[in-house]
Amino acid sequence: EPEVTQTPSHQVTQMGQEVILRCVPISNHLYFYWYRQILGQKVEFLVSFYNNEISEKSEIFDDQFSVERPDGSNFTLKIRSTKLEDSAMYFCASSRNREAGYTFGSGTRLTVV
Amino acid sequence: AQTVTQSQPEMSVQEAETVTLSCTYDTSESDYYLFWYKQPPSRQMILVIRQEAYKQQNATENRFSVNFQKAAKSFSLKISDSQLGDAAMYFCAYRFRLNYGGSQGNLIFGKGTKLSVKP
Numbered sequence: 001e002p003e004v005t006q007t008p009s010h011q012v013t014q015m016g017q018e019v020i021l022r023c024v025p026i027s028n029h030l031y032f033y034w035y036r037q038i039l040g041q042k043v044e045f046l047v048s049f050y051n052n053e054i055s056e057k058s059e060i061f062d063d064q065f066s067v068e069r070p071d072g073s074n075f076t077l078k079i080r081s082t083k084l085e086d087s088a089m090y091f092c093a094s095s096r097n098r099e100a101g102y103t104f105g106s107g108t109r110l111t112v113v
Numbered sequence: 114a115q116t117v118t119q120s121q122p123e124m125s126v127q128e129a130e131t132v133t134l135s136c137t138y139d140t141s142e143s144d145y146y147l148f149w150y151k152q153p154p155s156r157q158m159i160l161v162i163r164q165e166a167y168k169q170q171n172a173t174e175n176r177f178s179v180n181f182q183k184a185a186k187s188f189s190l191k192i193s194d195s196q197l198g199d200a201a202m203y204f205c206a207y208r209f210r211l212n213y214g215g216s217q218g219n220l221i222f223g224k225g226t227k228l229s230v231k232p
């Protein structure tokens with residue numbers, strides 16, 4: 001069964017550093033998403049991406065965040081200057097269309113120290 | 114704004130028994146999807162079951178079934194013949210179906226219910 005692949009599985013970074021979280025969505029999917037889950041809290045929407053542009057973003061997705069699909073297969077989330085409160089599990093997801101369900105990746109655990 | 118409420122932070126069930134996890138939601142939309150996701154200790158989000166609001170028939174996937182009460186805005190998950198591998202966090206989620214207000218229909222999650230299965 002096709003999978004959404006996320007790398008790395010765990011990343012530790014120092015406060016103020018830039019991080020890039022990588023995702024390879026399912027190849028025939030057209031809609032891409034990032035969600036995050038702070039430990040012990042609910043999963044929250046960050047951003048959706050379609051046709052090479054952001055289609056929607058939440059209040060969490062401020063100027064320190066950006067997304068990119070650089071080569072037609074990868075889908076990245078960049079955090080420019082990490083803060084302690086960015087520590088969370090970050091999930092990438094993709095879907096074939098707006099009607100279909102999402103397939104989530106296994107997540108990247110980001111720890112900011 | 115749409116909200117999803119899971120009122121049971123933790124539940125416990127004996128192996129082979131049946132357990133029901135509760136979920137209520139609030140929306141003014143009539144056309145939407147509801148989901149249950151399972152998150153085991155590995156933290157991966159796994160789709161368990163999905164229900165379209167326009168379908169009156171309750172969705173079923175093997176040992177998992179839902180009780181969808183649209184008027185009451187209730188969407189409970191029943192796990193029959195519980196197995197040790199069912200132990201996980203379970204999240205209820207909502208997604209509206211149409212391109213409402215320009216949105217792509219993003220998932221709105223409840224806070225989750227931690228299910229323990231006793232051998």
